[in-house]
Amino acid sequence: MSDLRLVIFDVDGTLVDSQAEIVAAMTAAFAAEALVLPDRQRLLSIVGLSLDVAMARLCPDEPPDRHPRLVQAYKDAYMDLRGADGKGELSPLYPGARAALDALAGQDNTLLAVATGKSRRGLDKILERHGLRGMFHSEQVADDHPSKPNPSMILTALNETGTDARAAVMIGDTTFDMDMGRAAGVRTIGVAWGYHDADSLRPDLLIDDFADLLPAIDQLTGSRP
Known part of the structure; x- marks a missing residue:
């Protein structure tokens, strides 16, 4: 054995x-979809979930086809925060x-x-x-x-x-x-x-x-x- x-x-x-980066990326994603940003505590409550599940929890009243757009906007914003060399905002x-x-x-x-x-x-x-x-x-x-x-x-x-x-x-x-x-x-x-x-x-x-x-x-x- x-x-x-x-x-x-x-x-x-x-x-x-990583909370600073997560909140910043969420802020950008919600702004891209012209949605009201949940408060910080609620945003951090979904950390650890896969992004598709997280967005569905944060926006349960939004049409399901909006969740993938939020996911992509989050990913894009997160990478932008790090810069082209990956050495920008750091967790x-x-x-x-x-x-x-x-x-x-x-x-x-x-x-x-x-x-x-x-x-x-x-x-x-x-x-x-x-x-x-x-x-x-x-x-x-x-x-x-x-x-x-x-x-x-x-x-x-x-x-x-x-x-x-x-x-x-x-x-x-x-x-x-x-x-x-x-x-x-x-x-x-x-x-x-x-x-x-x-x-x-x-x-x-x-x-x-x-x-x-x-x-x-x-x-x-x-x-x-």
């Missing part, structure tokens, strides 16, 4: 603080994120994965800008899966890495991440610094700082490097 364990990260609100890593990733990557029995509502293009730009290419053994993006909380992303990551659900943990900041983890049969760690109220997460463990992440993973997977 393999002794490998899989640590799966959400991106927005967990590894990177910074949260304090301690890089150190935690480096520590986990240095463990022989630990594999890393990403399960994100970002597109492949969006994730690639984040990984490149922060020097994280090659860090993750499995990269699951919204282009290839149903939206969270469907467990497809996690189940695919488990299959790609050959790890057992009992030796895996999902780390995220939203109820979508926690529900996805539970649906896939993996343990969950909620982070208190993200975009959903920490009290709403109901994870197996909740952490307030990246310094607490490695002990939490050890506790839930029952293994140490």
Whole structure:
């Protein structure tokens, strides 16, 4: 039986603080369609969902054919914010994120994965800008899966890495991440610094700082490097 364990990260609100870019891109998308922009709290409440699902939630009374236009306008605005060289507005890593990733990557029995509502293009730009290419053994993006909380992303990551659900943990900041983890049969760690109220997460463990992440993973997977 393999002794490998899989640590799966959400991106927005967990590894990177992307709220400034998300709100700016949403503002541009809604302006392009001459729609009233939802308030900031509502905008951040949909972070983690695939864009098509997110726009339908934000604009339930709009005709369905308007949602794809909002999605495309959002994508265009997001790329414009970064500029032609991809080095414009930047979603910074949260304090301690890089150190935690480096520590986990240095463990022989630990594999890393990403399960994100970002597109492949969006994730690639984040990984490149922060020097994280090659860090993750499995990269699951919204282009290839149903939206969270469907467990497809996690189940695919488990299959790609050959790890057992009992030796895996999902780390995220939203109820979508926690529900996805539970649906896939993996343990969950909620982070208190993200975009959903920490009290709403109901994870197996909740952490307030990246310094607490490695002990939490050890506790839930029952293994140490």
